[in-house]
Amino acid sequence: MKIIPVIDLKDGVVVHARQGKRDQYQPINTRLCSTSDIDSVIEAFLNLHDFSTFYIADLNAITHQGNHEQLIDEVLARFPELTFWVDSGYQSGSQQRGRPGNYMPVLGSESFHEETIGEIEAFDNNFILSLDYSSSSALGAKSLFSTPDLWPDHIIIMTLARVGSHSGPDLDKLAGFCRQHPDKNFIAAGGIRNKQDLADLSEIGVKQALVASALHSGHLSADDIKNLQAKKYPDESGYF
Template structure:
């Protein structure tokens, strides 16, 4: 099972995400780092565990303030062996090409950033094996083109079920949404994002057939230890 730490970044700092309310995000305070600087927090994660992947939410890009091109070099310095999953609000093929120009980058496309299925198809055509689709939900509603949720043949091999209002809310994973997506995924790897509170939640996700989980608050609250991470990631599936 993959455990993927999340770095939510806004205006050059790592911020603490709470229920997808991006206007309320503030620079993170964590025992893993002395500051909210990107390199410091990334180094703190690296000292905790040798993560194989890291998820980077470039909130400036997602909210239309301009993509932060310095993020990947900064994090690569701290986590040189990690694959970078980058969501920068990509909604066009040109924007996708810019991210994919970095060899260590895997492009994450959030459904909330897409205006049409055609936009998604053009983006995915750039590098299908290096593209992940995030199916975004808020308040029980899908954020994105309805046809993209309904037609699983459009999905790549890796799909995230992102429940934004559960992010940082300590409310538990959205198992109903995960079950619905998993039933349509047909062999694709499904990743859970939002609400994970502890190792028990990760165990339950694995039992439900989830391939991996995106986590942040649970790491900074130290509710999952390095030994927990080693045990969970060593399991197949």
């Protein structure tokens, strides 16, 4: 099981995401890291474990209220040994030219409409797809959920209503995807509380998980992470 720490950026700082209620997100102040500065948060994660991949959600870009493109590029330059999966809302293939080698775009379904799906082909499978749900409802372009031909090899199943909720991952939904599409690598996101949740995900075939709250709270210890990551998982670029 590979754990990928999550960093949610809003108005220049790292915030604590809770159930997709983005207007209520507050700056991070936890037992893991008492400052919301992104470099400090990354260093705090690295002090806990030698993570190789991080996920960044640019909430301003996703909600069309500016973006953190410059800040993210500075972070990528400061941590060249790390790979960053970045969801910055709607992105076109042309926007990826000249991006650093440790940048991997995340295309979230909530940021795409039926008329913009064609842009996905320009990425030539060099991206991570995020299929976004509020709870049970699919967000964004509906055909993205029903057309596997549009999918890359690596797909996040993001249940926003469970993010920061301590309610556990949506095992039924994830198990369904794993059964129906055994050739794809599905990545869990939302609600992961502890090592048991990650063990349960592993049992249904999920090999990667996006995690934030459990790391900040200490419910996932350094020993837990070391033991979980000892099992086979895709490398930092998303490939086995």
